[in-house]
Amino acid sequence: MRYIGNKTKLLDFIGEVLGRRGIRGGSAVDPFCGTASVARSLKRRGFRVLAADVLELGHVFAHAYVQASQLPDVAALAGMLGSRVDSATAVVARLNRLRPRPGFIHAHFSPAGADGRMYFTPENAARIDAIRSLLGEWHADGLLEEDGFYLLVTALVEAADRVANTTGVYASYVKSWQPNALKPLHLRLPRVVPGVGSLAVRADARALVPGLEPFDLLYIDPPYNNRQYPAYYHIPEIIAMGFAPPPVLRGKVGLMLHDTDKRSPFTSRRKGPAVLEELVAGARCRHIALSYNAEGVIGEETIERILKAYGRQGTYYCYKRRYRRYRSDADSAARRYRADVVEERLYCVDR
Ligand SMILES: C[S@@+](CC[C@H](N)C(=O)[O-])C[C@H]1O[C@@H](n2cnc3c(N)ncnc32)[C@H](O)[C@@H]1O
Known part of the structure; x- marks a missing residue:
């Protein structure tokens, strides 16, 4: 489905980086799963995946593409x-x-x-x-x-x-x-992607992640700008x-009149850094990979500081890939972007 932040075009890049870092199989959590494109690709790569989203839309996708095995x-x-x-x-x-x-x-x-x-x-x-x-x-x-x-x-x-x-x-x-x-x-x-042991839930990442048993990989793909998903996808929701x-x-x-519980603090320049830090601090996992756009509300230095504060010395690296951005025609009418080709980053650290 057409979805802002859909990582389908970046799956090879994400897979390549995980491979390079020796992250192969085990348990993975994708708490901002959206269309579940990354969660299902991790499942295909042999991970047991927990996929979640604050929207029912994300939960429905996650159940179909991640939890269902036949x-x-x-x-x-x-x-x-x-x-x-x-x-x-x-x-x-x-x-x-x-x-x-x-x-x-x-x-x-x-x-x-x-x-x-x-x-x-x-x-x-x-x-x-x-x-x-x-x-x-x-x-x-x-x-x-x-x-x-x-x-x-x-x-x-x-x-x-x-x-x-x-x-x-x-x-x-x-x-x-x-x-x-x-x-x-x-x-x-x-x-359907075959493979048992994967799960889907509807949850707020901030409530879900700290309560999980220790796991291997936390893949974080939060909203990166001020667009609120419940307002952009209210009908599919x-x-x-x-x-x-x-x-x-x-x-x-x-x-929807009542969508405040689905609105995300990750879209805010003011709140974004603190909620990201809280999420990273509360995750009991071995590896973290964070997808983030170069134009996001949280700056590169802030992300580096947060990941280094909770990760092992020397394991931090920011991988970069240029790609053609998903953009709607409405975006081009209402917004001005500098280029169609944008840089997507995958920030990684081991704990
Ligand atoms: C960048 S999109 C994820 C795209 C996804 N990786 C894909 O390929 O389709 C961000 C997602 O985070 C969800 N979200 C925002 N805030 C959240 C929160 N606090 N907890 C869980 N999900 C959240 C949004 O509903 C949206 O689906």
Whole structure:
């Protein structure tokens, strides 16, 4: 999914650095997992991973791509839907044929609603409603176990993102339909990564990390600028959470009224250094790797000071890689960046 800070393009770089430092396998914690791109790559590399995020969106991705280790058993559903629906792929095909059922997304995020928000066509919005409501019902009725539920919710969030009438983030919608938004919603089953022993939770990193048993690798990828994720991804977050109870919305683009517990102090120039230091100080791990953008609110010297204060002498190093930044069209209209090519850094220390 299009996501600010998504590390998909940097997975080789991260893997290469870990390899160079002899960090291979063991237990890893990714408490800012987002799309779970790094967490799933660590799982592929043989780590047992704990992936977490303060957003339900991150938790849903983490469950599908990190905790789940095989395609779900859909026998209970087959009992109800008929014997031809005998695999997760067949369930996805059935969901893709489901009739639209106008609900929350249709009422609030399509032009059919009173606020006329053009995030989805009315047809796609009502199909998102139908699928998300049915998944919630199947889960509540015990017809779909956890892995299956999160895999299918992930498939829906990703499918909705492909037809969202945005320029990449949900902070605003485009005032005319873009070609992608006019395509029909189409779910694809996420690819499960085999390997048992990995877990997903929704948690605030600051509460989660200090309570963990000693582990090998802490991979830290916090927000690096003042953009708050719950305001940029409120609609995928609502789809991830479901509509019961229906979230209370506010403002022109329908942000969630109650999202303060999901807002992050890591986005603040004033609070960022202290919360990073608190996180590093409280982690009982052997290695720390911190992804951070060169333009982030916490400066290189501050990060170096913090990592050296809690790490072993001589093991600190900052690896650098230039790459093409993920940027939304909205960014280019509203913001001025000096270049498209940015430098991503991986700060490492052993403890
Ligand atoms: C830079 S993104 C991570 C991107 C991720 N590595 C990927 O490849 O998709 C930062 C993530 O941190 C999450 N976050 C922010 N503050 C948090 C906190 N205090 N605890 C846990 N997650 C937090 C955000 O919701 C967001 O998903």
